Amino acid sequence: xxxxxxxxxxxxxxxxxxxxxxxxxxxxxxxxxxxxxxxxxxxxxxxxxxxxxxxxxxxxxxxxxxxxxxxxxxxxxxxxxxxxxxxxxxxxxxxxxxxxxxxxxxxxxxxxxxxxxxxxxxxxxxxxxxxxxxxxxxxxxxxxxxxxxxxxxxxxxxxxxxxxxxxxxxxxxxxxxxxxxxxxxxxxxxxxxxxxxxxxxxxxxxxxxxxxxxxxxxxxxxxxxxxxxxxxxxxxxxxxxxxxxxxxxxxxxxxxxxxxxxxxxxxxxxxxxxxxxxxxxxxxxxxxxxxxxxxxxxxxxxxxxxxxxxxxxxxxxxxxxxxxxxxxxxxxxxxxxxxxxxxxxxxxxxxxxxxxxxxxxxxxxxxxxxxxxxxxxxxxxxxxxxxxxxxxxxxxxxxxxxxxxxxxxxxxxxxxxxxxxxxxxxxxxxxxxxxxxxxxxxxxxxxxxxxxxxxxxxxxxxxxxxxxxxxxxxxxxxxxxxxxxxxxxxxxxxxxxxxxxxxxxxxxxxxxxxxxxxxxxxxxxxxxxxxxxxxxxxxxxxxxxxxxxxxxxxxxxxxxxxxxxxxxxxxxxxxxxxxxxxxxxxxxxxxxxxxxxxxxxxxxxxxxxxxxxxxxxxxxxxxxxxxxxxxxxxxxxxxxxxxxxxxxxxxxxxxxxxxxxxxxxxxxxxxxxxxxxxxxxxxxxxxxxxxxxxxxxxxxxxxxxxxxxxxxxxxxxxxxxxxxxxxxxxxxxxxxxxxxxxxxxxxxxxxxxxxxxxxxxxxxxxxxxxxxxxxx
Amino acid sequence: xxxxxxxxxxxxxxxxxxxxxxxxxxxxxxxxxxxxxxxxxxxxxxxxxxxxxxxxxxxxxxxxxxxxxxxxxxxxxxxxxxxxxxxxxxxxxxxxxxxxxxxxxxxxxxxxxxxxxxxx
Numbered sequence: 001x002x003x004x005x006x007x008x009x010x011x012x013x014x015x016x017x018x019x020x021x022x023x024x025x026x027x028x029x030x031x032x033x034x035x036x037x038x039x040x041x042x043x044x045x046x047x048x049x050x051x052x053x054x055x056x057x058x059x060x061x062x063x064x065x066x067x068x069x070x071x072x073x074x075x076x077x078x079x080x081x082x083x084x085x086x087x088x089x090x091x092x093x094x095x096x097x098x099x100x101x102x103x104x105x106x107x108x109x110x111x112x113x114x115x116x117x118x119x120x121x122x123x124x125x126x127x128x129x130x131x132x133x134x135x136x137x138x139x140x141x142x143x144x145x146x147x148x149x150x151x152x153x154x155x156x157x158x159x160x161x162x163x164x165x166x167x168x169x170x171x172x173x174x175x176x177x178x179x180x181x182x183x184x185x186x187x188x189x190x191x192x193x194x195x196x197x198x199x200x201x202x203x204x205x206x207x208x209x210x211x212x213x214x215x216x217x218x219x220x221x222x223x224x225x226x227x228x229x230x231x232x233x234x235x236x237x238x239x240x241x242x243x244x245x246x247x248x249x250x251x252x253x254x255x256x257x258x259x260x261x262x263x264x265x266x267x268x269x270x271x272x273x274x275x276x277x278x279x280x281x282x283x284x285x286x287x288x289x290x291x292x293x294x295x296x297x298x299x300x301x302x303x304x305x306x307x308x309x310x311x312x313x314x315x316x317x318x319x320x321x322x323x324x325x326x327x328x329x330x331x332x333x334x335x336x337x338x339x340x341x342x343x344x345x346x347x348x349x350x351x352x353x354x355x356x357x358x359x360x361x362x363x364x365x366x367x368x369x370x371x372x373x374x375x376x377x378x379x380x381x382x383x384x385x386x387x388x389x390x391x392x393x394x395x396x397x398x399x400x401x402x403x404x405x406x407x408x409x410x411x412x413x414x415x416x417x418x419x420x421x422x423x424x425x426x427x428x429x430x431x432x433x434x435x436x437x438x439x440x441x442x443x444x445x446x447x448x449x450x451x452x453x454x455x456x457x458x459x460x461x462x463x464x465x466x467x468x469x470x471x472x473x474x475x476x477x478x479x480x481x482x483x484x485x486x487x488x489x490x491x492x493x494x495x496x497x498x499x500x501x502x503x504x505x506x507x508x509x510x511x512x513x514x515x516x517x518x519x520x521x522x523x524x525x526x527x528x529x530x531x532x533x534x535x536x537x538x539x540x541x542x543x544x545x546x547x548x549x550x551x552x553x554x555x556x557x558x559x560x561x562x563x564x565x566x567x568x569x570x571x572x573x574x575x576x577x578x579x580x581x582x583x584x585x586x587x588x589x590x591x592x593x594x595x596x597x598x599x600x601x602x603x604x605x606x607x608x609x610x611x612x613x614x615x616x617x618x619x620x621x622x623x624x625x626x627x628x629x630x631x632x633x634x635x636x637x638x639x640x641x642x643x644x645x646x647x648x649x650x651x652x653x654x655x656x657x658x659x660x661x662x663x664x665x666x667x668x669x670x671x672x673x674x675x676x677x678x679x680x681x682x683x684x685x686x687x688x689x690x691x692x693x694x695x696x697x698x699x700x701x702x703x704x705x706x707x708x709x710x711x712x713x714x715x716x717x718x719x720x721x722x723x724x725x726x727x728x729x730x731x732x733x734x735x736x737x738x739x740x741x742x743x744x745x746x747x748x749x750x751x752x753x754x755x756x757x758x759x760x761x762x763x764x765x766x767x768x769x770x771x772x773x774x775x776x
Numbered sequence: 777x778x779x780x781x782x783x784x785x786x787x788x789x790x791x792x793x794x795x796x797x798x799x800x801x802x803x804x805x806x807x808x809x810x811x812x813x814x815x816x817x818x819x820x821x822x823x824x825x826x827x828x829x830x831x832x833x834x835x836x837x838x839x840x841x842x843x844x845x846x847x848x849x850x851x852x853x854x855x856x857x858x859x860x861x862x863x864x865x866x867x868x869x870x871x872x873x874x875x876x877x878x879x880x881x882x883x884x885x886x887x888x889x890x891x892x893x894x895x896x
Contacts, residue, residue: 743894743895744892744895745891745892745893745894745895746888746889746892746895747827747888747891748819748822748888748889751818751819752819755815755819
């Protein structure tokens with residue numbers, strides 16, 4: 001470890017020799033304790049043990065206990081390491097596990113090296129991510145121990161679950177881009193495995209393939225971005241890389257040459273493409289809603305709380321590339337617009353869905369849009385804070401929806417469920433759902449309220465971003481509406497329920513929602529569509545415990561906003577001690593601090609060609625919200641917008657009485673006041689329900705042409721290529737058929753042939769001798 | 777064609793000390809006739825023993841031609857070669873006749889047409 005850090009420092013000294021001693025927002029790395037390597041190692045052990053349990057046909061809950069206990073241990077180590085790091089000076093800690101790739105080639109002055117070790121780079125960003133990844137994985141693993149009970153693939157589920165945590169740890173903790181890429185692909189693989197967990201269900205298999213293929217597009221961008229970073233800078237290790245690009249001087253490569261030209265915007269744009277794929281942003285968001293085919297704990301952990309935030313992590317980690325190398329913030333302005341439009345589009349789709357898990361999926365896409373918009377507005381603190389709060393409340397929401405799905409035999413249609421609060425055993429679920437909903441809707445003093453406000457305020461503060469701010473503000477209203485639409489329809493009001501499809505499929509391998517022996521039904525006792533003997537199955541202690549803990553976590557997350565106010569919350573304090581806090585080298589770091597919400601501000605940027613300054617320094621003065629200071633007024637504005645959304649939902653979907661805030665009038669599950677008003681909007685609700693036909697559009701412009709093209713190639717292959725091969729085989733056969741008559745097996749035929757041949761040769765020889773005059 | 781060859785070879789034979797009036801041409805003619813008879817016999821007869829005898833006839837025709845050439849050129853290697861060929865032919869005759877006996881035992885006939893299993 002010591003050797004590693006030393007060599008890095010030496011490299012830094014050599015590389016940065018040409019630069020001046022300007023601001024050093026990214027501290028040099030120091031060696032850390034070895035046991036930090038246990039954070040990814042323990043889940044790896046769990047994954048391997050579960051794999052053998054799967055082969056060994058273990059039918060008990062042992063896989064769950066192995067995974068939960070080892071993940072809890074990993075969480076404990078993360079906490080311990082974080083405490084130790086937090087009490088230090090905040091320099092990044094580097095822990096080297098072992099040498100992985102160390103290649104050198106070329107000689108003389110042209111020699112190159114490529115180093116990518118299995119070692120971990122722990123700064124505020126990595127710690128933040130690892131804390132909620134291991135913490136939530138432990139909780140959700142505990143939830144899954146009950147949720148997945150009775151499923152044949154129990155051990156397989158937990159093997160993939162633990163492998164996901166390993167991959168996520170690689171992605172977040174890796175100290176170089178190659179290890180990040182390994183983790184990036186690893187989480188993609190686990191996502192694929194877990195979406196397609198019910199592999200006998202065609203929809204799940206299709207969704208798994210869709211997720212994997214759509215992610216390929218983004219991953220191509222990331223891979224090209226990493227290649228370009230290596231060819232441009234000559235290193236992929238963070239410590240070296242950020243000394244070159246994030247150390248207060250103009251970007252240089254390892255040889256000390258200035259980096260200019262097209263790569264300055266191409267690198268962030270390629271990385272951005274990778275982030276869009278993994279974090280389900282336009283135009284690559286289509287895989288995430290379909291990913292809800294996986295078991296609900298997977299939806300909660302991978303497709304809401306952790307994996308989909310990897311894109312945010314990538315941009316925050318590579319922030320010196322986006323804010324420093326790309327001086328014009330070309331990529332970041334795309335990120336801002338894409339995030340804003342994704343937030344709006346996904347929210348409008350979510351409003352029109354009836355499947356509560358799908359609504360949560362679109363909500364995740366929408367909230368990820370907020371995070372990307374935050375990155376685009378240069379508030380990495382806002383984006384990371386929203387990641388952090390969202391991880392808690394969205395996991396809570398998903399797990400509450402999962403408990404409903406589990407208890408009502410896979411029923412997710414909000415028209416077929418009502419009044420859970422009034423049914424025995426559903427109190428904790430309803431309360432957890434309520435806490436998740438108020439967070440998502442941005443009710444004042446909730447965690448979601450603070451984190452969303454930070455992004456919204458920054459939109460109005462940053463010059464030229466006000467249009468996006470208005471869109472995001474409107475989206476906040478829509479979010480509140482669709483969130484409470486679910487709550488008012490499903491969790492309060494008159495008691496009504498219809499069982500889902502899984503009530504008569506006990507024992508099938510393709511369902512993970514076993515109901516336990518005490519709820520076993522004889523399939524012959526009821527028809528296919530009516531379940532007269534169906535009893536809802538309230539969640540057990542594990543699910544209730546996890547829901548309660550996460551709900552409390554969602555509330556507590558709000559409190560972190562009041563810690564470390566200098567850096568805009570505890571998360572801001574962590575981000576301040578990470579690569580995400582990078583300030584453009586040409587800026588006034590200290591002056592900017594005094595006025596910005598985020599640590600990062602737009603500052604005059606020296607153009608590579610002329611050195612002309614972009615006059616964006618007037619940060620606080622230029623932006624504003626209707627002439628008021630956005631930082632102050634946004635607290636009230638977003639609260640009002642959120643409450644309007646909630647009241648609209650109550651009016652349209654709320655039950656009669658206090659549950660509907662006295663303005664609702666719903667008396668049955670299937671219909672509400674909204675149904676009478678929807679025809680006024682014409683075909684728009686139908687379009688939104690069909691997801692604005694984006695899937696159909698992609699099918700028409702990408703899938704269908706590729707299908708036609710592949711059929712043409714198939715035809716060419718069949719006719720031309722196969723034809724040539726067949727001719728090559730057929731011609732000798734046909735020739736041999738003609739020739740074989742000469743081989744009749746009779747000695748005389750052969751002897752005659754020899755004689756005739758001999759005579760022919762003789763005649764030829766004699767003719768030659770004759771014609772050359774006989775002197776040969 | 778053969779006449780042309782003879783016209784050239786007869787005077788040479790005289791100088792080589794052969795019997796007067798009999799040159800290399802005559803030996804070669806006899807050899808060619810013997811060889812031709814052997815070939816015709818081999819192709820036209822179906823009895824394995826006769827066919828074998830015909831091959832022996834072709835052997836001796838070639839041997840005669842070799843001796844004649846050897847004498848003509850005053851070189852003894854032709855004769856040496858023939859002695860080797862005769863030795864091998866003797867061994868080969870024993871082998872071939874033994875094969876014929878075995879083949880006869882299998883088919884109870886000496887007809888060569890009885891053996892045509894190797895047809896394509």
